[in-house]
Amino acid sequence: MNEIFVAAHHYQDESIIREADLVADSYRLAVEAAQSDARFIIVCGVRFMAESVATLARPDQTVIHPVADAGCPMADMITREQAERAMERIAAATGKEAAPLTYMNSSNAIKALTGARCGSICTSGNAHKIMKSFLNGERSIFFMPDRNLGMNTARELGVPASETCIITAADLDSARQLPPARVYLWDGFCPVHRIFSPADIEAARNEYPGITVTVHPECDPEVVVAADSSASTEGMFREIDESSWGSVWGIGTEMHFVERMKKRYSNKKIIALHRSCCHDMVKIRSEHLDRIQAEIRANPDGPIQGTIHIDDEERDNARAALLRMVELTNA
Ligand code: SF4
Incomplete structure (x- = not known):
């Protein structure tokens, strides 16, 4: 059994991937x-990824995130308090509490x-299936x-734009009643992916x-509509892997991938x-990984810098939401 398991996201630098x-x-x-x-x-990715692993890990496992400030700007675009207030506004508009469908790229509190x-x-790989069931x-x-993943998925599932409604932070402080919507x-948005434009696609096609x-x-x-397909990183990987020799691909995602x-x-x-680079992902470098591995080997029973600690109640609730995803994905 390996004492240390290193898990890395696709957007990490090659030195980590190795x-x-x-x-x-x-x-x-x-x-x-x-x-x-x-x-x-050891989770080499942004903070929410390490939190998710820690939420699902066994109590005897220690999950470590090498660089504390490697966070995700999109995950930080909503607080629990804002989410609760938004849900109250939706309940006032529809007469029922909404079903929260939360992108993995969110804080553990959400x-x-x-x-x-x-x-x-x-x-992004299972949003279609899970939104459909909801x-x-x-x-x-x-x-x-992420409004884009939500909007793109709703459109693919045939929900007309007139049955969607975007809620901003400013809406929570205004007296505006939300319209009824499905x-x-x-x-929220991802700054790394918002950079892509239909003009990039047109230039590549030319x-x-x-x-x-x-x-x-x-x-x-409008970028997703202009493309031939949209896919999660894992989905892109499969598409490219299965394509024929000599095929030509234009990819709209993070540059390290x-x-x-x-x-x-x-x-x-x-x-x-x-x-387009995710600057938070690349905050983790091989020297951080080396430092943590050396720390563990020198004193496996001591406190390890970067260990993720999650409060029990938060863990139980976040775990229920993650396991629901697994159950719906495998259904
Ligand atoms: S690529 Fe976007 S969503 Fe992913 S971690 Fe970076 S900022 Fe967050």
Whole structure:
């Protein structure tokens, strides 16, 4: 049994990827890292990823996040208090409490609220399936924090724009009554994916006729509509892997992933639609990993810098929301 398990997100730098036991998207990171036998799990990704692993890990496992301020700007765009107030406003507009459907890219406090209100977590890879199951229910959906993933998924499922409603922080302080809607969306966004534009896609199509363009669903809806497909990082990986020799791909996601795809598939032409870096992801460097591994080996029973601690009630509720996602994904 390995004492230490290193889990890394696809957007990490190559120096981290080389050291990792698992390289995955946020869904597989949370589910598979927590299933490892190791006593110590080091999560090389942003903070919410380490929190999710810690929420699902066994009590005898220690989950470590190497750099405390490697956070996700999108996850920080909504607080628990704002989410609770938004849900009150939705209940006032619809007469019923909404079902919270929360993107994995959120704080543990928001995940815990989701679990406490019988909602679910989703990722970009399973949002379609999970939103569909919630649309079959009686409650309207409150999707947070990424308006683009929520909007793109609702559109794919045939929800007209007129039945969606974006809620901003300013709305919580205004007297405006929210309109009734099937899907309410918090106004959060990913700065890394918001950079992509339809003009990037047009430029790629002009330069490489016949190119297949795939973008992340955190991109703006007009970018997703202009692309040939939208997919999670894991989904893009599969699409490229299964494509034919010599195929040409335009990719709209974080640049470290695109650079790795270029090196890995030298028999295919892969271009970045735009070079866009998640600066939080790359705060973790190999020296941080080396330092933690040395610390564990020197004193495995001592306190390890970067250990994630989660309050019991928050863990139980966040866990319920994460397990609901797993159950709906496997249904
Ligand atoms: S790519 Fe976007 S959503 Fe992902 S961690 Fe970076 S800022 Fe957050």
